[in-house]
Amino acid sequence: MSQIGHNISLTERARRIRRHALRMGEVQGQGYIAQALGVADVLAVSYFHATNYRPDDPEWEGRDRFLLSIGHYAIALYAALIEAKIIPEDELETYGTDDSRLPMSGMAAYTPGMEITGGSLGHGLGIAVGMALALKRKKSSSFIYNLFSDGELDEGSTWEAAMSAGSYKLDNLIGIVDVNQMQADGPSIGVLNFEPLAPKFDAFGWFVQRVDGNDIDALVKAFDAARQYEEAKPRIIICDTKMAKGVPFLEARDRNHFLRVEPHEWADALKIIDGGVEA
Amino acid sequence: MRRSKYIRPAHLGASSDKPRLTTSAMIASIAGPDQPTRPAPFGNALAALAQKDDRIVGMSADLAKYTDLHVFRAAHPDRFYQMGMAEQLLMMSAAGMAREGFQPWVTTYAVFASRRAYDFICLAIAEEMLDVKIVCALPGLTTGYGPSHQATEDLAMFRGMPNLTIIDPCDASEIEQAVPAIAAHRGPVYMRLLRGNVPLVLEEYGYKFELGQAKLLRDGRDTLIISSGLMTMRALEAAKQLRKDGVDAAVLHVPTIKPLDEPTIVAECQKGERLVVVAENHTVIGGLGEAVAGTLMREGVRPSAFRQIGLPDAFLEAGALPTLHDQYGLSTLRVTEAVKAWLSI
Numbered sequence: 175m176s177q178i179g180h181n182i183s184l185t186e187r188a189r190r191i192r193r194h195a196l197r198m199g200e201v202q203g204q205g206y207i208a209q210a211l212g213v214a215d216v217l218a219v220s221y222f223h224a225t226n227y228r229p230d231d232p233e234w235e236g237r238d239r240f241l242l243s244i245g246h247y248a249i250a251l252y253a254a255l256i257e258a259k260i261i262p263e264d265e266l267e268t269y270g271t272d273d274s275r276l277p278m279s280g281m282a283a284y285t286p287g288m289e290i291t292g293g294s295l296g297h298g299l300g301i302a303v304g305m306a307l308a309l310k311r312k313k314s315s316s317f318i319y320n321l322f323s324d325g326e327l328d329e330g331s332t333w334e335a336a337m338s339a340g341s342y343k344l345d346n347l348i349g350i351v352d353v354n355q356m357q358a359d360g361p362s363i364g365v366l367n368f369e370p371l372a373p374k375f376d377a378f379g380w381f382v383q384r385v386d387g388n389d390i391d392a393l394v395k396a397f398d399a400a401r402q403y404e405e406a407k408p409r410i411i412i413c414d415t416k417m418a419k420g421v422p423f424l425e426a427r428d429r430n431h432f433l434r435v436e437p438h439e440w441a442d443a444l445k446i447i448d449g450g451v452e453a
Numbered sequence: 454m455r456r457s458k459y460i461r462p463a464h465l466g467a468s469s470d471k472p473r474l475t476t477s478a479m480i481a482s483i484a485g486p487d488q489p490t491r492p493a494p495f496g497n498a499l500a501a502l503a504q505k506d507d508r509i510v511g512m513s514a515d516l517a518k519y520t521d522l523h524v525f526r527a528a529h530p531d532r533f534y535q536m537g538m539a540e541q542l543l544m545m546s547a548a549g550m551a552r553e554g555f556q557p558w559v560t561t562y563a564v565f566a567s568r569r570a571y572d573f574i575c576l577a578i579a580e581e582m583l584d585v586k587i588v589c590a591l592p593g594l595t596t597g598y599g600p601s602h603q604a605t606e607d608l609a610m611f612r613g614m615p616n617l618t619i620i621d622p623c624d625a626s627e628i629e630q631a632v633p634a635i636a637a638h639r640g641p642v643y644m645r646l647l648r649g650n651v652p653l654v655l656e657e658y659g660y661k662f663e664l665g666q667a668k669l670l671r672d673g674r675d676t677l678i679i680s681s682g683l684m685t686m687r688a689l690e691a692a693k694q695l696r697k698d699g700v701d702a703a704v705l706h707v708p709t710i711k712p713l714d715e716p717t718i719v720a721e722c723q724k725g726e727r728l729v730v731v732a733e734n735h736t737v738i739g740g741l742g743e744a745v746a747g748t749l750m751r752e753g754v755r756p757s758a759f760r761q762i763g764l765p766d767a768f769l770e771a772g773a774l775p776t777l778h779d780q781y782g783l784s785t786l787r788v789t790e791a792v793k794a795w796l797s798i
Contacts, residue, residue: 182713211628234699240652272569279582283580283581289552289553290548290577290581291576291577291581293576294572294575294576297540297545297548297573297576297577299545300541300542300546300548300549301545301546301548301549301552301577303542303545303546304545304546304547304548304549304550304551304552304553304557305548305549305550305552305553306549307534307546307549308549308550308552308553308554308555309551309553311553312553312554314502320496330541331541331542331545331573332540334539334541335545337539338535338536338539338542338546340538341537376765378467405512443723447471
């Protein structure tokens with residue numbers, strides 16, 4: 175649905191998003207690489223199937239708003255914004271360096287296409303609620319997407335927002351939860367058990383879908399269903415993703431919330447990603 | 454020192470001439486018995502302004518009725534959003550509204566905005582310089598409900614937040630003038646709200662509110678009282694009392710706590726050899742008093758003496774408001790006594 179043509183497959187978009195993220199990660203030598211690799215398929219479907227935007231006019235009033243609640247996933251969103259040609263590709267060399275438009279944690283004031291500042295967790299969904307209410311006031315047909323993480327389910331503010339979205343029947347709000355099962359202190363369920371998750375959102379009045387967040391076909395169906403759903407309810411797509419998806423030697427690391435990657439490993443990771451090129 | 458729950462109140466079983474006030478009788482208003490007042494100046498001013506400005510929406514966290522926003526809600530029901538008893542959500546959703554071009558006016562109690570929603574005001578609103586107006590009832594000591602409702606440290610917290618403008622108005626006429634002035638200012642504002650029947654005291658001084666401006670309401674040779682919020686009305690009343698004892702007191706009203714009108718404060722403190730007293734409805738830590746002191750130190754200004762009137766660094770007691778204002782030194786009587794003692798009169 176973007177203005178960019180569909181001649182490039184979503185699988186290839188996801189591969190390129192992973193590639194951009196790895197190249198940015200190499201600039202720092204470490205970072206939230208596993209999250210970026212894990213959520214790349216979700217971002218590919220978001221930006222190259224589900225979301226309306228204009229690459230040359232990131233603040234176009236008619237756009238769908240894509241909010242990154244998880245500020246530290248900025249590397250993943252920058253990769254998608256680069257692939258979407260909202261950010262020029264050569265800027266990835268500046269990732270996290272002085273005077274860059276791509277700081278380590280995502281901030282709205284710095285980056286084209288970055289709708290909100292998300293570094294303090296549990297802000298995104300509530301801001302999305304306010305924006306969804308505002309779009310209704312403006313009689314806009316745009317959707318608000320909010321990508322947040324399973325870790326943000328620990329924050330009470332997320333649930334204040336979830337309850338209000340259901341109460342206001344915000345059918346222009348589509349939440350996307352990246353359930354990658356890893357937080358700063360370890361596996362998410364061990365930090366605070368948020369399961370069963372789908373019934374919680376259902377009970378709060380949301381239209382709920384749960385999909386394999388690394389299955390492009392499943393994601394396309396879920397995003398289509400979320401946009402086309404007819405009842406006046408907010409919609410949520412719970413995406414189960416695999417940390418570091420696509421790079422097996424990184425997938426295998428058990429503590430991968432903030433990955434430290436040896437200098438020679440970047441080339442290995444890129445080689446693996448490039449090996450999956452589609453025609 | 455807090456009273457022990459094991460000691461039976463002394464007045465029980467003993468006769469006393471002094472009438473005993475109840476907490477609930479006085480919570481709605483800080484007006485004295487003979488003071489002229491105006492009802493809900495904030496709610497009425499905002500409702501009137503919204504007729505001319507389509508950007509304005511009202512949002513509250515289950516306290517519209519207790520922040521005078523119910524007046525706006527009644528006038529513009531389709532522009533009012535009830536966000537429930539969820540102050541974090543209140544601030545987040547206001548940020549979302551502001552991002553889409555609206556000007557949300559959000560209300561709750563000052564304790565809940567400051568203690569509970571600080572991060573959301575800071576990151577979702579202030580860091581992005583969003584046009585959100587946060588108007589909060591029960592600032593400082595304006596309820597007898599005890600520490601759960603007494604925002605004695607809100608200014609200390611919010612002064613540290615970049616981009617945030619802070620207003621502490623004195624009376625109904627100032628609130629009415631501040632509403633359009635705040636609306637015209639682009640950026641986040643925190644205003645401490647006097648609600649219900651709010652006294653009218655500034656009109657006789659020909660006062661006009663200007664954002665960022667401190668104003669000398671009356672001049673005097675012996676002491677300069679620098680004050681904000683409801684303490685300005687106490688300072689003005691005290692100045693009248695002090696005159697009877699031959700003390701000539703100036704009153705400098707500082708409704709904008711941030712950005713502080715440093716040039717006016719410095720200029721007034723450099724005049725003559727006056728005792729400088731800062732009076733505020735806030736803990737003496739981190740509020741107007743320390744802001745003035747810091748300004749004077751940085752500018753190399755040394756008044757002959759500097760004193761603070763404000764709340765102690767303590768969790769305050771519950772009780773009737775007039776009793777508590779007397780107990781903690783905010784009443785006209787106690788302000789008058791304090792100034793006389795410092796002047797050795």
